Amino acid sequence: MSDAATQLLPAEFARLAREGRLPPGVVPAGRSLAGQDLAGAMLAALVLDGVDFSRARLEGANLGQASLKAARFCGSELARADFSGAQCEGADFESAQMGSTQFYGTNLQQARLVKVTATNVLFLSCALQRADLSGGQFKGCLFEGPTLAGATVAGAGFELCSLRGLSLPGADFSSCNLENCDLAESNLEGARFAGASIRGADFTGANLKSTLFTQAKGKAPNFHKADLTGASFSEASMPMAVFMEANLSKASFVGADCERSFFQKCIAAQAQFVKAKLAFGEFAYARFEKTRFTGADLTFANLHATLESECDFSGANLRNVRRTDAELFAAENFGLAR
Numbered sequence: 582m583s584d585a586a587t588q589l590l591p592a593e594f595a596r597l598a599r600e601g602r603l604p605p606g607v608v609p610a611g612r613s614l615a616g617q618d619l620a621g622a623m624l625a626a627l628v629l630d631g632v633d634f635s636r637a638r639l640e641g642a643n644l645g646q647a648s649l650k651a652a653r654f655c656g657s658e659l660a661r662a663d664f665s666g667a668q669c670e671g672a673d674f675e676s677a678q679m680g681s682t683q684f685y686g687t688n689l690q691q692a693r694l695v696k697v698t699a700t701n702v703l704f705l706s707c708a709l710q711r712a713d714l715s716g717g718q719f720k721g722c723l724f725e726g727p728t729l730a731g732a733t734v735a736g737a738g739f740e741l742c743s744l745r746g747l748s749l750p751g752a753d754f755s756s757c758n759l760e761n762c763d764l765a766e767s768n769l770e771g772a773r774f775a776g777a778s779i780r781g782a783d784f785t786g787a788n789l790k791s792t793l794f795t796q797a798k799g800k801a802p803n804f805h806k807a808d809l810t811g812a813s814f815s816e817a818s819m820p821m822a823v824f825m826e827a828n829l830s831k832a833s834f835v836g837a838d839c840e841r842s843f844f845q846k847c848i849a850a851q852a853q854f855v856k857a858k859l860a861f862g863e864f865a866y867a868r869f870e871k872t873r874f875t876g877a878d879l880t881f882a883n884l885h886a887t888l889e890s891e892c893d894f895s896g897a898n899l900r901n902v903r904r905t906d907a908e909l910f911a912a913e914n915f916g917l918a919r
Contacts, residue, residue, distance in 0.1 A: 591617050598622035608632075615653075717757075750788075760799065779819070814839075885909065 585610045587770040589597070595617040603623070613633040616807030620638045626646040635655040639662045646666040662682035670690045679699040688708045696716040704724045711731040716739045729749050738758035747767040754869045755775040765785040773793045784807050791811045801821040809824075813833045822842040829849040838858040845863055850870040858879040868888045876896040883903045 591615075595619050595622065598624055603627070886913070 584861045586606050587604070590605050590612070591609045591614050594607065595614060597603045598619055599622050600896040601623040608629070609632060612631055613657075614637050615633045615635045616637060617634075617637045617905075619634070619642050622639065622642040624647055625643045628648045629652060630648050630650040631652060632649070633653045634657050635653050637654075638658045639654075640658055641661045642663070644662060644664050644667050644691060647664075648668045649664075649672055650668055651671040651673075652669065652696055654677050655673055655675045657674075657677045658894050659674075659677050659682050661682065662679075663683045664687045665683055665685040666687065668688045669692050670688050671692060672689070673693045674697055675693055675695045677694075677697050679697060679702045682699070682702045684707050685705045685816060686707065687704075689712050690708050690710045692709070692712045694712060694714045694717050697718070699719045699722055701718070702722045704722065704727050706721050706726045707724075707728070709727050709729045709732050712729070713733045714737050715733050716736045720738070720740045721875065722739070722742045724742065724744045724747065724760065727747075730745060732749065732752070734749075735753050737755055739762045740758050740760045741762065743763040744767060745763045745765050747764060747769070750768055750770045750772065752769065752772045754777050756777060757774070758778045759774075759782045760778050761781040763782050763783045764787055767785060768786070768788045769792060770788050770790045771792065772789070773837070774797050775793055775795045777794070777797045778799050779794070779797050779802040782799065782802045785805045787804075787807045789804070789807050789809045789812055792809070794812065794814045794817050796816045796818075797814070798818040800819070801823070802819055803823045804827050805823050806826045807824075808828045809832050810828050811831045812829075814837045815833050815835045818836060818838040820838060820840045820842065822839055824842065824844045824847050826846045827848075829844075829847050830854045831851045832849070833853045834857045835853055835855045836857065839862065840858050842859070842863045843863045844867050846866045847864075848868045849872050850868065852869075852872050854872065854874045854877045856876040857874075857876050859874075859882055860878050862879065862882040864887055865885040866884055866887065867884075869892045870890045871892065873893045874890075874897045875893055877894075878898045879902050880898050881901045881903075884905070885903060888906050
């Protein structure tokens, strides 16, 4: 922001912005529009670096292509505001209220979105490197093609959000709300989900090697075809989880509750199911090698056509376990040997 720019009193600047009549080259006096009414304001393509918009009303405002580096939007009302193409590097949105807000191609590197409330917000092709989303509550938001390397998400909520294809290895999602969140095809190797709520979350095809889901909770998360090599689900509560065709090699389910879960065709070499609750589980065609089920509850589990080598079932509850049905197996594999 140039020191030679014409300065207007904040109220006058806000009035002219609402009316779409801001003359070129003007800036708010004191670089502050805190608490001003800027609903529907036309601020597109303006240079407003470092301006304080804290507690301002910006519903429906157009800030597209604006330069807003290090600007402050703390506690602002941003429903339906458009930040498409804006430069918001280092901007502070702490506790801002967002609804149907648009960030298309926005530069949000090192921006603070701490404790924001965001509903149905679009983050499309955004740069979010090293951004801080801690404690933010995102619901129904679309994160498509964002760059999130080094971003912080601790304690945030992403209920009903789409984070499909996200690349954020090593991220800390501990205690996050990920209910019905779409994380399919994401690279989350080494990420931590300790104590997270994962009810209905979709991790289909994701890279989840060495991830930590200790004490995660939630019914019916989907890990279909995910790579969970070396992952830990110790003490997690995930009834009706889907692990079909997943790689569970060296994964730990010690003390986990996975009753009525689906493990068909999974690979579970050297996996640990010690004292796990696996009653009514579906394991048809699963591959077990040196897998430990010590003290596990496998009541009514289906072990049809499983491949087992050097497995340990000592102390496990195998009451009413269903083993391979020879006639069914023959029918399922009819003609395959020809």
